[in-house]
Amino acid sequence: MRLQDVYMLNVKGLARGVFQRVTGSAVTDLYSPRRLFSLTADDCFQVGKVAYDMGDYYHAIPWLEEAVSLFRGSYGEWKTEDEASLEDALDHLAFAYFQAGNVSCALSLSREFLLYSPDNKRMARNVLKYEKLLAESPNQELAEAVIQRPNVPHLQTRDTYEGLCQTLGSQPTHYQIPSLYCSYETNSSPFLLLQPVRKEVMHLEPYVVLYHDFVSDSEAQKIRGLAEPWLQRSVVASGEKQLPVEYRISKSAWLKDTVDPMLVTLDHRIAALTGLDVQPPYAEYLQVVNYGIGGHYEPHFDHATSPTSPLYRMKSGNRVATFMIYLSSVEAGGATAFIYANFSVPVVKNAALFWWNLHRSGEGDGDTLHAGCPVLVGDKWVANKWIHEYGQEFRRPCSSSPED
Ligand SMILES: O=C(O)CCC(=O)C(=O)O
Numbered sequence: 001m002r003l004q005d006v007y008m009l010n011v012k013g014l015a016r017g018v019f020q021r022v023t024g025s026a027v028t029d030l031y032s033p034r035r036l037f038s039l040t041a042d043d044c045f046q047v048g049k050v051a052y053d054m055g056d057y058y059h060a061i062p063w064l065e066e067a068v069s070l071f072r073g074s075y076g077e078w079k080t081e082d083e084a085s086l087e088d089a090l091d092h093l094a095f096a097y098f099q100a101g102n103v104s105c106a107l108s109l110s111r112e113f114l115l116y117s118p119d120n121k122r123m124a125r126n127v128l129k130y131e132k133l134l135a136e137s138p139n140q141e142l143a144e145a146v147i148q149r150p151n152v153p154h155l156q157t158r159d160t161y162e163g164l165c166q167t168l169g170s171q172p173t174h175y176q177i178p179s180l181y182c183s184y185e186t187n188s189s190p191f192l193l194l195q196p197v198r199k200e201v202m203h204l205e206p207y208v209v210l211y212h213d214f215v216s217d218s219e220a221q222k223i224r225g226l227a228e229p230w231l232q233r234s235v236v237a238s239g240e241k242q243l244p245v246e247y248r249i250s251k252s253a254w255l256k257d258t259v260d261p262m263l264v265t266l267d268h269r270i271a272a273l274t275g276l277d278v279q280p281p282y283a284e285y286l287q288v289v290n291y292g293i294g295g296h297y298e299p300h301f302d303h304a305t306s307p308t309s310p311l312y313r314m315k316s317g318n319r320v321a322t323f324m325i326y327l328s329s330v331e332a333g334g335a336t337a338f339i340y341a342n343f344s345v346p347v348v349k350n351a352a353l354f355w356w357n358l359h360r361s362g363e364g365d366g367d368t369l370h371a372g373c374p375v376l377v378g379d380k381w382v383a384n385k386w387i388h389e390y391g392q393e394f395r396r397p398c399s400s401s402p403e404d
């Protein structure tokens with residue numbers, strides 16, 4: 001349902017196995033599967049039932065509609081794996097419509113139910129109730145109640161966020177801005193002089209750059225393999241505690257440099273490229289993150305915004321910068337969206353995204369609000385290296401100007 005909302009997918013299409021965004025009359029393919037895997041009536045019923053049980057009729061109705069229409073089409077053909085039937089779907093859909101204020105739909109579906117189960121007393125009572133309601137206020141018949149999508153209270157930036165996720169990172173106008181250029185980065189490091197890294201400036205304020213082929217395929221695979229046995233549901237800082245939350249759905253693991261010498265090499269490469277000190281305690285261990293289908297990280301800041309944040313336990317200040325490596329590709333979805341800066345970066349396997357979270361004054365840069373869009377198809381892996389303020393005093397000198 002999250003995927004359906006964020007990518008504006010239509011239920012009929014999903015049930016047929018296609019991933020299309022439908023806005024008005026425009027239809028865009030977000031993913032073209034090589035083979036169509038369609039959903040059964042029972043599959044659609046199960047999805048609708050999840051929403052129904054939460055009282056979320058906005059999502060329940062289209063899924064139950066699809067279930068009813070598929071069950072109708074195959075009535076009499078009984079599939080052994082089916083848990084539900086046309087009657088179950090009609091029953092749930094009728095009640096969902098009633099709850100949503102559409103009594104006439106509730107009535108006709110209930111009558112249809114009685115054709116198949118004429119002895120059902122509960123349904124017979126419902127039919128009488130709906131008939132009475134309609135007789136009392138005949139306008140109900142016309143009431144095409146529009147149900148609102150359940151609101152996600154903490155996500156005020158939802159529309160911008162979803163728009164940026166839907167474009168899947170393609171923002172052509174950005175490539176027409178001359179200050180956004182590509183170059184070979186050596187950063188005066190002897191290490192990089194021998195093998196420069198291809199740098200793509202994505203945005204200036206906040207400064208966000210993408211380093212292509214920062215790791216090799218085998219390094220990415222190795223990092224994923226090292227983390228895999230340690231993966232656990234991701235948490236976020238909430239006050240002084242760390243908690244699992246709906247707005248961050250992924251698994252993650254911390255990898256100490258002592259786990260494998262390759263991680264030391266990786267640190268040296270990050271240090272050469274950023275010019276920053278990434279030795280503990282000036283940077284955190286590598287955090288490897290895995291998102292499954294529907295996994296996401298809604299808009300957030302990487303730096304602490306409260307003085308009681310557990311991020312300060314390292315006693316090396318706030319997170320001055322983020323260095324995030326894409327350890328996999330994805331088939332669809334999963335872009336990294338910068339909400340206020342209004343751009344998104346597609347998942348580019350082996351590339352690394354770097355940005356400053358803090359101004360030179362030490363103040364958090366509110367324009368770095370960003371998110372990991374839900375994965376539509378695929379298995380997304382990233383690794384975060386969070387670099388702290390202390391240790392960088394001569395590498396990124398501070399400034400009193402709040403703009404710097
Ligand atoms: O997965 C992404 O694209 C973003 C991840 C992120 O922002 C984080 O882990 O803090």
Ligand SMILES: [Fe+2]
Nearest residue numbers: 300301302370
């Ligand atoms: Fe983040």
